[in-house]
Amino acid sequence: MKFIEARESLFQIFEENSFRENVVAKNSHCSESTLATCSNGTEISVCYPGYKSKLKGNKIVYDFRVDIKKDGIKTALSHANIITDIYNKIVNGGMNADNLRNRLIESSVENIFNLGEVVKELTYNPCPPNQDLIAKVNGAHGAKQINIKGNSFDLAIEELFTSIKWIVLQEDINYPISSGFEGRKMPFARYIEAIYTTESNERTLESVIQRALAHFRPALWKDMDYSFRNYIR
Numbered sequence: 001m002k003f004i005e006a007r008e009s010l011f012q013i014f015e016e017n018s019f020r021e022n023v024v025a026k027n028s029h030c031s032e033s034t035l036a037t038c039s040n041g042t043e044i045s046v047c048y049p050g051y052k053s054k055l056k057g058n059k060i061v062y063d064f065r066v067d068i069k070k071d072g073i074k075t076a077l078s079h080a081n082i083i084t085d086i087y088n089k090i091v092n093g094g095m096n097a098d099n100l101r102n103r104l105i106e107s108s109v110e111n112i113f114n115l116g117e118v119v120k121e122l123t124y125n126p127c128p129p130n131q132d133l134i135a136k137v138n139g140a141h142g143a144k145q146i147n148i149k150g151n152s153f154d155l156a157i158e159e160l161f162t163s164i165k166w167i168v169l170q171e172d173i174n175y176p177i178s179s180g181f182e183g184r185k186m187p188f189a190r191y192i193e194a195i196y197t198t199e200s201n202e203r204t205l206e207s208v209i210q211r212a213l214a215h216f217r218p219a220l221w222k223d224m225d226y227s228f229r230n231y232i233r
């Protein structure tokens with residue numbers, strides 16, 4: 001499913017389940033809809049409207065949460081959780097960094113790729129982030145809330161790419177590229193930066209997480225290639 005199709009399907013879900021009316025009534029996280037069920041039974045869902053949802057004039061500012069239900073655990077997934085999972089797959093799981101980078105970049109354009117091929121190519125030793133890694137991530141959050149549950153397991157490749165598709169849509173919806181904003185260019189830049197830190201002594205995972213949590217547009221690193229962003233429209 002292309003990003004534009006996924007976005008329209010989200011809008012339809014929101015309209016059918018009274019998103020606007022619940023924003024007006026200040027009802028937060030009162031609705032939930034399943035977005036995808038992975039081949040292993042893991043469910044990806046959307047919970048809405050989020051606390052930051054509001055009406056700006058007659059326009060809705062959308063805020064929603066993407067949740068995962070896996071191995072009896074249900075929790076939200078954030079950009080920081082995805083960044084940590086990507087980093088962990090390479091550093092502790094032994095995944096080839098170049099292969100993961102190429103597949104993420106491929107998916108960033110229009111989310112058109114052969115999942116079966118991706119799963120076969122991105123081989124690694126699945127393992128949840130260890131305590132040392134969680135401590136790094138916790139430190140990077142500072143006083144901001146951390147969702148440790150979101151990194152209490154390893155995301156299977158299908159789970160990772162499916163989750164990313166829906167998580168980055170919030171950026172496309174509220175910060176559309178067509179209006180001069182970053183859209184999903186921002187989260188994909190952070191995901192690729194996470195991979196870059198596994199190869200560079202100059203950059204750290206903590207800095208990537210802090211950039212993901214920032215309420216401003218971080219400057220691009222001069223030592224990293226961001227040319228893939230030119231193809232995201």
